[in-house]
Amino acid sequence: MNDQLFDCGIAGGGLAGLTLAIQLAGAGYSVVLFEKEKYPFHKVCGEYISMESVDFLERLGLPLSAMDLPVINEVKISSPNGNSFTRKLDLGGFGISRFTLDSALAAIAKTKGVALLQGTKVTGIVFENDSFLMKTDQQTYRVKTAFGAYGKRSALDKKLNRNFLNPIHRKEKNYVAVKYHVKTDFPPNRIELHNFKDGYCGISKVDGDRYCLCYLTDSKNLKNNNNDIKLMEQNVLMKNPFLKKYFTDAVILYEQPLTISQITFGKKSTIENHVLMLGDAAGTITPLCGNGMSMAMHASFKAFGLTDKFLKGKITRQVLESSYSNEWNNLFLNRIKTGLFLQHLFGKNLLTNIAIGLLKRTPFVTDKLIKKTHGSKF
Numbered sequence: 001m002n003d004q005l006f007d008c009g010i011a012g013g014g015l016a017g018l019t020l021a022i023q024l025a026g027a028g029y030s031v032v033l034f035e036k037e038k039y040p041f042h043k044v045c046g047e048y049i050s051m052e053s054v055d056f057l058e059r060l061g062l063p064l065s066a067m068d069l070p071v072i073n074e075v076k077i078s079s080p081n082g083n084s085f086t087r088k089l090d091l092g093g094f095g096i097s098r099f100t101l102d103s104a105l106a107a108i109a110k111t112k113g114v115a116l117l118q119g120t121k122v123t124g125i126v127f128e129n130d131s132f133l134m135k136t137d138q139q140t141y142r143v144k145t146a147f148g149a150y151g152k153r154s155a156l157d158k159k160l161n162r163n164f165l166n167p168i169h170r171k172e173k174n175y176v177a178v179k180y181h182v183k184t185d186f187p188p189n190r191i192e193l194h195n196f197k198d199g200y201c202g203i204s205k206v207d208g209d210r211y212c213l214c215y216l217t218d219s220k221n222l223k224n225n226n227n228d229i230k231l232m233e234q235n236v237l238m239k240n241p242f243l244k245k246y247f248t249d250a251v252i253l254y255e256q257p258l259t260i261s262q263i264t265f266g267k268k269s270t271i272e273n274h275v276l277m278l279g280d281a282a283g284t285i286t287p288l289c290g291n292g293m294s295m296a297m298h299a300s301f302k303a304f305g306l307t308d309k310f311l312k313g314k315i316t317r318q319v320l321e322s323s324y325s326n327e328w329n330n331l332f333l334n335r336i337k338t339g340l341f342l343q344h345l346f347g348k349n350l351l352t353n354i355a356i357g358l359l360k361r362t363p364f365v366t367d368k369l370i371k372k373t374h375g376s377k378f
């Protein structure tokens with residue numbers, strides 16, 4: 001057992017965990033952050049960040065404006081049959097790889113005094129005597145407040161006996177996601193979203209001379225192609241003429257694609273046995289919205305404000321939990337629902353072809369839908 005009583009313990013050092021740790025340590029709290037991987041590392045993600053979090057990241061000390069990042073202000077969407085349209089994005093975003101972003105935030109966290117334990121997996125979180133025990137394979141840590149920022153899926157969900165794992169919710173679809181960094185010829189201010197049967201693929205520029213190409217598909221597509229990614233890309237994705245061009249012409253910069261599986265978009269809880277959940281651990285928005293990263297950071301901003309009050313003795317733990325839940329639901333529930341609706345709309349070949357044909361003719365509807373999946377700067 002580690003001797004120190006930390007003010008805050010965070011399981012998971014992605015965007016939610018890192019930005020929360022930086023804010024808490026910046027306010028003078030002792031913070032221990034556990035990340036099972038070692039920075040820098042690649043992550044499956046489209047790497048397009050909505051502008052709503054740009055000021056927040058700068059405030060945390062990330063010099064985004066000096067990093068020469070691509071600013072993205074238009075979207076091109078195509079249906080499986082190649083019908084396409086382009087729209088200007090009101091808010092827009094910027095491109096940065098998770099390899100660069102997460103490790104830069106980890107460096108800031110360290111300078112703020114966060115005890116950043118890399119290569120350390122949290123194996124259990126137990127609430128007892130008004131504090132938590134956070135267990136790892138090496139040691140157990142006692143903390144006053146505990147946060148679950150460990151992403152979409154972790155063995156910790158099972159340990160915490162989370163309801164979304166209940167077989168009743170298992171009828172939902174399971175998705176797999178694949179990502180490459182590629183070299184290609186492409187306007188740097190554009191994100192493209194190309195649909196294919198039971199999935200979609202996003203492409204946009206990130207830092208350095210490279211583009212992120214990342215897709216999500218119903219796991220059935222992979223099963224139907226002998227669990228062979230290349231075969232699935234040939235048989236399914238490349239039916240879309242835009243994707244055929246990218247998969248034929250682009251230079252792939254990874255030896256092997258980066259993949260994740262068992263992705264679901266079911267409802268989760270924001271509090272689990274007094275642990276505050278944030279980022280994808282609290283609820284996952286479908287990737288086609290390009291808003292999951294900003295939501296994860298925005299949740300950390302809200303969690304920080306309330307935790308600060310709690311640790312100063314201004315509110316009780318009960319108020320901390322209920323206020324956090326309410327704020328989280330107000331901010332994100334509708335976005336998540338709209339994202340799911342869009343993902344279902346783009347679920348089947350014929351439906352997607354029709355939907356994209358309609359959206360092409362009704363640009364104001366497209367703008368409205370994009371707006372409904374985004375928030376404002378915080």
Ligand SMILES: Cc1cc2nc3c(=O)[nH]c(=O)nc-3n(C[C@H](O)[C@H](O)[C@H](O)COP(=O)(O)OP(=O)(O)OC[C@H]3O[C@@H](n4cnc5c(N)ncnc54)[C@H](O)[C@@H]3O)c2cc1C
Pocket residue numbers: 011012013014015016017034035036037044045046047048049050120121122123149150151152153154155156177178202214215216263278279280281285287290291292293294296
């Ligand atoms: C295919 C795809 C494309 C996407 N594209 C975009 C996009 O373009 N724009 C966008 O805004 N969002 C996108 N998203 C969503 C975005 O990636 C997530 O919403 C965001 O990463 C959530 O951040 P997080 O901090 O909650 O989780 P993560 O970034 O996943 O971080 C969780 C961290 O916890 C660690 N961890 C897990 N278990 C443990 C444990 N037991 N102990 C210690 N550490 C642990 C993991 O290693 C990981 O580093 C996409 C998602 C997918 C699947």
